[in-house]
Each structure stands twice: as structure tokens, then as C-alpha cells.
Amino acid sequence: KAGVTQTPRYLIKTRGQQVTLSCSPISGHRSVSWYQQTPGQGLQFLFEYFSETQRNKGNFPGRFSGRQFSNSRSEMNVSTLELGDSALYLCASSLDRGRVTEAFFGQGTRLTVV
Amino acid sequence: GENVEQHPSTLSVQEGDSAVIKCTYSDSASNYFPWYKQELGKGPQLIIDIRSNVGEKKDQRIAVTLNKTAKHFSLHITETQPEDSAVYFCAARHNAGGTSYGKLTFGQGTILTVHP
Numbered sequence: 001k002a003g004v005t006q007t008p009r010y011l012i013k014t015r016g017q018q019v020t021l022s023c024s025p026i027s028g029h030r031s032v033s034w035y036q037q038t039p040g041q042g043l044q045f046l047f048e049y050f051s052e053t054q055r056n057k058g059n060f061p062g063r064f065s066g067r068q069f070s071n072s073r074s075e076m077n078v079s080t081l082e083l084g085d086s087a088l089y090l091c092a093s094s095l096d097r098g099r100v101t102e103a104f105f106g107q108g109t110r111l112t113v114v
Numbered sequence: 115g116e117n118v119e120q121h122p123s124t125l126s127v128q129e130g131d132s133a134v135i136k137c138t139y140s141d142s143a144s145n146y147f148p149w150y151k152q153e154l155g156k157g158p159q160l161i162i163d164i165r166s167n168v169g170e171k172k173d174q175r176i177a178v179t180l181n182k183t184a185k186h187f188s189l190h191i192t193e194t195q196p197e198d199s200a201v202y203f204c205a206a207r208h209n210a211g212g213t214s215y216g217k218l219t220f221g222q223g224t225i226l227t228v229h230p
Binding site for chain 1: 146148150155156157158159160163203205207216217218219220221222223
């Protein structure tokens with residue numbers, strides 16, 4: 001069974017540009033969450049999508065957005081990149097049915113803003 | 115909102131010793147507590163979890179305990195091996211009927227080093 005797939009693995013962008021990251025969840029999983037991981041702030045929740053709807057959002061500026069498609073694949077977008085957006089962006093998928101709520105992470109996308 | 119504190123930030127043990135990592139949480143409505151292991155260059159891997167209706171759970175060399183009254187939970191690794199060396203994260207989630215849904219709040223992580 002394939003795990004969570006994130007593409008690309010590495011990205012280098014220039015300040016002011018925008019970037020789109022992609023996440024394919026485990027087959028059958030309906031919930032996709034995004035997290036930002038930095039050495040200083042640790043793992044911080046960005047947002048969660050379920051059935052193509054954002055159902056929870058963390059404390060990030062509006063430059064961070066996302067969406068989920070009908071096949072549960074998700075993308076997140078960061079506009080007007082800042083140096084501080086350099087981080088590992090992680091996607092987690094969950095079946096989210098009844099008591100089955102375990103979240104499984106992908107390898108992440110390492111974003112460097114220069 | 116939820117706040118999770120994790121201690122220690124670094125832990126160094128000899129192979130074969132036990133390792134204990136502790137976390138406290140602030141939201142008494144949190145009811146699901148997973149632990150993740152993250153190796154260099156990889157995403158966090160779920161290693162064990164516990165729900166609020168259970169006090170202890172064990173899986174081979176790994177165990178987790180939960181004290182709801184004190185709002186703390188711990189990870190215990192016995193007979194440590196060099197391949198246990200990694201960063202370990204605890205997390206908490208409020209799941210039922212509230213607005214947190216799938217949101218996990220993480221501790222700051224513990225760097226575990228197991229010396230051969």
C-alpha cells in the first residue's frame with residue numbers, strides 16, 4: 001500500500017515568488033492536513049481539508065492557502081514568498097472514519113527561499 | 115488553544131538502557147495522543163498512540179502511559195538500540211465534536227541518541 005506522496009521533494013524559490021506543493025494521500029484517506037516544520041517553531045498546523053472543504057485552519061497569514069480535489073489529493077500554495085517561509089512542509093493523511101483517526105505523514109517538501 | 119510541552123529536549127543513553135520522554139498538555143478536552151519518530155531527511159513516522167479512555171498501551175519495546183488527571187503522557191522505550199536514535203515528537207488532538215478535527219498540536223521534540 002503506497003504511503004503519502006509529496007512532490008516536489010526540494011524547491012528553491014526567490015523572495016516574492018509563489019509556490020505550489022502537492023500531496024497525494026494514502027488511497028481511501030479522506031482527510032489531508034498540512035504542517036510547517038522549522039527548527040525554531042517546530043511542527044505547526046497550517047490547515048486541514050476533508051471532502052474538498054477546509055475544516056480547520058492554523059495561525060498563518062492569508063498568503064498560505066490550500067485546496068483539496070475530489071480524489072482527495074491536496075495542494076498548498078504560498079504567495080509572495082518571504083525568507084521566513086523556508087521550511088519543511090509536511091502533509092498528513094487520515095482515514096478519519098469513526099475511531100480510525102491515525103495520521104500518516106509524507107516525506108515532506110523542503111522549501112528554500114533565497 | 116492546546117499547548118504541548120515536551121521534555122527533555124535531548125536524551126543520550128547507552129544501548130540496552132531505557133529511555134523516557136514526557137509530555138504535558140493544556141486542553142482537558144484532548145482525547146488522542148500519538149507519538150512520532152522522525153529520522154533525518156524523512157517525515158514523522160507514527161510509532162504508537164493512545165486514546166483518553168486508556169491508561170497504558172504497549173507495543174513490543176515501546177509503551178505509552180497517560181494520566182488524564184495530571185494531563186501528561188509519556189513514551190517509554192526499553193532495551194534501546196542504535197537504530198532508535200531519532201527525534202521523537204508527542205502530539206495531542208481534540209477530536210470529538212469540536213472544531214479541532216484532525217489538528218495535531220506537537221511538542222518541541224526530543225533528540226534521542228543511543229550509543230553502541
